[in-house]
Amino acid sequence: MGTRGLSCGGSVSCARTLLRPQMDAITFKDNFGITWPNETYLCYEVEVRVGDAWAPVEGLQGFLRNQGANTHWEPRHAELCFLDRVRSWHLDEGKQYRLTCYISWSPCPDCAQKLVEFLGENSHVRLRIFAARIYKKSDGYKNIYTKPYTYEDGLRKLRDAGAQLAIMTRNELQHCWDTFVDNRGQPFEPEIELLESIGAQCKKLENILRNQGN
Numbered sequence: 001m002g003t004r005g006l007s008c009g010g011s012v013s014c015a016r017t018l019l020r021p022q023m024d025a026i027t028f029k030d031n032f033g034i035t036w037p038n039e040t041y042l043c044y045e046v047e048v049r050v051g052d053a054w055a056p057v058e059g060l061q062g063f064l065r066n067q068g069a070n071t072h073w074e075p076r077h078a079e080l081c082f083l084d085r086v087r088s089w090h091l092d093e094g095k096q097y098r099l100t101c102y103i104s105w106s107p108c109p110d111c112a113q114k115l116v117e118f119l120g121e122n123s124h125v126r127l128r129i130f131a132a133r134i135y136k137k138s139d140g141y142k143n144i145y146t147k148p149y150t151y152e153d154g155l156r157k158l159r160d161a162g163a164q165l166a167i168m169t170r171n172e173l174q175h176c177w178d179t180f181v182d183n184r185g186q187p188f189e190p191e192i193e194l195l196e197s198i199g200a201q202c203k204k205l206e207n208i209l210r211n212q213g214n
Contacts, residue, residue: 022182049096106131112154
């Protein structure tokens, strides 16, 4: 599957804390580069507030992927697998935590809603999401009281709930390459097309978050 020591599968497996797993370099390039993969990978790290600074929480760093047709588990998006994992940690409500996610696709409308609900239920947790590209399907969350909303609505709702949203720049890609990838000492060398795409995706997200209308 292009990974070492990882598969996000089922409620137990999703919640399992992994000790510094490493992603295959080709998997990273395929999913965080200029291609348009069908799966979603999510790298994460957790920090705790210590005085005026954020300090890494030992052991709460790793990556996972969505459950899909090529896994042994029922389909489940990467963000929901991540929330399963976060809940398994039982983070101390007396402390302040910051979760940082580097994800190959931005959250879909349904996952955005679930993340909004999680933040509303966990005031001791902050969330930062750096996405490699914007997920554009619009078959969003709905119930008997509300109409469906679009992927743009989902991202704005996340922002309004206090989440920090941004596109992964070269800095975040380099950080992931150094932190989560079995890079065998090879340097991270992004293609010109990727750097151009980053600029376009940043502008797209900026426009989405600026627009308050439907």
